[in-house]
Amino acid sequence: MATGWAGDGAVQDQIDATVSDAVKRARRQLRQGPGLTHCEECGEAIPEARRQAVAGVRLCVTCQEAHDQERQASLYNRRGSKDSQLR
Template structure:
């Protein structure tokens, strides 16, 4: 059982490090006004909070689930 838990912890650590690395390498480009995936307008709060975003929250969640 400990092996499964160790593997899960290792996977979680790798995911965390990957997420940190992606955030560190994000460009400071202006955020898009319209979502690249669904075409809906990206709310101003998201555009301000996440510099350089190119999709809405819903589509970002889908991207993260898919591993994009």
């Protein structure tokens, strides 16, 4: 592939840098710390095992599942247009 003045590995280096930046950005967005002892939605106690497994946990399992379902439903494309689904 002709790349002009770029070196042989320049394209792969750019891809690697883009992936690395995306991973760093995602890691910065992860919650950190001990988390809450009680769910901020319903007030139910969050088990110690969950608090140790999920850093910065704020919701109990039941509320987290409901939150995930709401988020998943909002990502669904209801228009059904193939063009909009391919974007």
